[in-house]
Ligand SMILES: O=C(O)C(=O)C[C@H](CCCc1ccccc1)C(=O)O
């Protein structure tokens with residue numbers, strides 16, 4: 001049912017046993033918005049018109065104006081789209097790692113057709129295409145009309161690095177991108193439909209059990225939110241999330257290193273989002289005690305250094321245990 005409805009209902013949210021409080025929702029001209037961004041805290045921003053020029057980006061319009069470009073579409077046997085880096089699938093890893101999804105290239109008209117003819121039990125689709133210069137002139141015109149003045153002023157004020165990419169996301173209702181963190185600052189703009197984003201601060205590192213650094217699922221949590229294995233991941237019980245349900249015209253600031261789980265609401269029709277990924281700024285003044293994301297960066301570097309030194313990832317665990325057990329515990 002995609003009636004372009006003007007709101008959402010609780011019954012459209014999946015059930016997880018996670019305590020949640022709400023991410024603040026503020027108007028773009030509220031001074032608290034920049035305050036929260038400067039503190040690396042999430043905030044839903046209304047009225048920014050950041051991607052107002054893309055309000056008309058439904059499949060019909062995109063089919064018409066992107067017909068020549070091929071898009072990257074992720075296919076999944078279920079509603080979970082757990083990202084993996086195929087370059088990290090080493091020969092040693094080959095027979096151990098089972099890719100949970102597959103990537104195909106298709107025209108947006110094919111994607112649209114498959115979406116409209118989709119039947120339960122078939123593979124689900126998630127279009128995830130970086131906006132590039134293969135899009136048609138109409139899309140370029142819309143892209144130019146994004147509120148670059150507003151977002152660039154924030155980029156400068158926060159001393160972020162350059163914009164690295166804009167990802168166009170078109171997901172089927174009910175699709176889930178499981179909990180992960182990215183190493184970039186992110187302005188996540190919702191264009192069509194509603195998405196629920198559950199965020200956790202970097203401090204929750206110890207409760208979300210990320211895959212090891214060189215694993216294809218690096219940066220993704222190992223915990224299945226629908227069936228958490230509390231024997232393997234006991235500290236998951238301590239986790240406390242912040243929930244943001246974003247609709248058309250709203251922008252969610254997802255701070256660098258913050259964990260986030262993203263779902264397209266059930267029975268809400270397909271969703272369209274555009275994200276803005278910026279390189280995070282340099283951590284200039286190291287102030288102690290270190291913040292969560294700084295500790296996370298340090299832990300990543302220690303893992304990388306150890307794996308480089310030992311060459312064999314299998315040895316890393318026993319060496320870490322030798323260092324910690326009975327000494328730092
Ligand atoms: O904008 C973000 O950061 C999101 O997580 C949005 C998410 C899709 C992201 C897919 C992805 C995850 C990791 C690496 C590359 C691509 C969604 O909206 O489903």
Ligand SMILES: [Zn+2]
Nearest residue numbers: 180181182260
């Ligand atoms: Zn992400």
